[in-house]
Each structure stands twice: as C-alpha cells, then as structure tokens.
Amino acid sequence: MRARNGKFGTRDEGIVARDLRRVLLGTGAILLVPLVAMRFTAEVNWDVLDFAVAGVLLAGIGSLYVLLTRKLRTATQRRAIGGGLLLTLMLVWAELAVGIFGSPIAGS
Template sequence: MNRFDDAQEKTSLARGLARVLLGTGAILMVPAVAMRFTREVNWSPFDFVVAGILLAGIGSLYVLLTRKLRTVQQRRAIGGGLLLTLLLVWAELAVGLFGSPIAGS
C-alpha cells in the first residue's frame, strides 16, 4: 500500500465517521423538536447523551467493521447484527425488556 492509498483510506474513514455523527445529530433532533410541541416527549439531557453515545457508537462500529469488506452480503450481515443489538439495548433502556440493572423502569 502506498502513501496515496493510505491517505485515501483515511479520508474515506473520516467521511464515514462524519456521516455517522451527522446522522446521529439528525436523529436526535426528532425528540428535541418534539419536546417543543408536546408533553408526551420528555427527555432529560442524560437521555440525549445516552442515545447519542448508543447511536454514534453503533454507527462508528459499523463503519470500522465494514471498511475492509467487499461483498454486500457481508456488510448486510454486520449491519443487521448491529441494528439488532441497537434495538435490543434501546428497548432495554426504555422499558426494561429483560429486567437487567440498566433498565429504565
């Protein structure tokens, strides 16, 4: 691998991580805006921090794990596993699906 390939790979990684951060911010804007219009959504700053860490962490992990994969099937498998992990952790934090000590209830 030459210097050009290294620079190109770092740029690609930086772009992927920047997309993850922008996407995380966009997703977190939904409850932030909803809180302005309804009392049904009532997130604390801690809720935003936890959700941001969870979304950015899973997204960053996807970018890092799939950068070397060439096939769409492999990327979909990694993405599906990470999405399932995200949904299970989110559900546990929200309603205590499994009754673990980190449950929100």
C-alpha cells in the same frame, strides 16, 4: 507509514473520516426528532442524560459499522454486520426504554 506524496495517512483514512462524519451528522439529525417533539407535546420528556446516552449509542453503533465494514468486499457481509448491529441497537434501546429483560441498566 508514508504515502507516495510524502504525507502521513492514506486515501482510505480520508474515506473513513468522511463516513464517521456522516455518522455523527446522522446521529445529530436523529436526536433532533425528540428535541423538536418536546416543544410540541408533553409525552416526550427527555433530559440531558437521555440525549447523551442516545447519542453515544447511535454514534457508537454507527462508528462500529463503519470500522467493521471498511475492509469487507461483499454486500452480503456488510448486510450481515449491519443487521447484527441494528438488532443490538434495537435490543439495547428497548431495554433502556422499558426494561424488557429486567437488567440493571434499565433501572430495575
């Protein structure tokens, strides 16, 4: 569909693109924490696959939040979506870290 100025796209798409860029920057910032920690302690020992999985998980959940909440009007609805996605993120992260459910994705 053409916008009034004759170009494809809308202002809303620009906002979504901006929010998705923020998600990617936030993901990168969060992944810097274990990267820096690996330089100072032997207790953090991530390899490339760990960073890739964490990056996909964080960016995926963040992007899903942006896309699901872009049309919601009330803060209560956005909080509910955000809380559900945060709970999902924490459960998957814990399963990958220590295998609390004993599923095959945890390596058990």
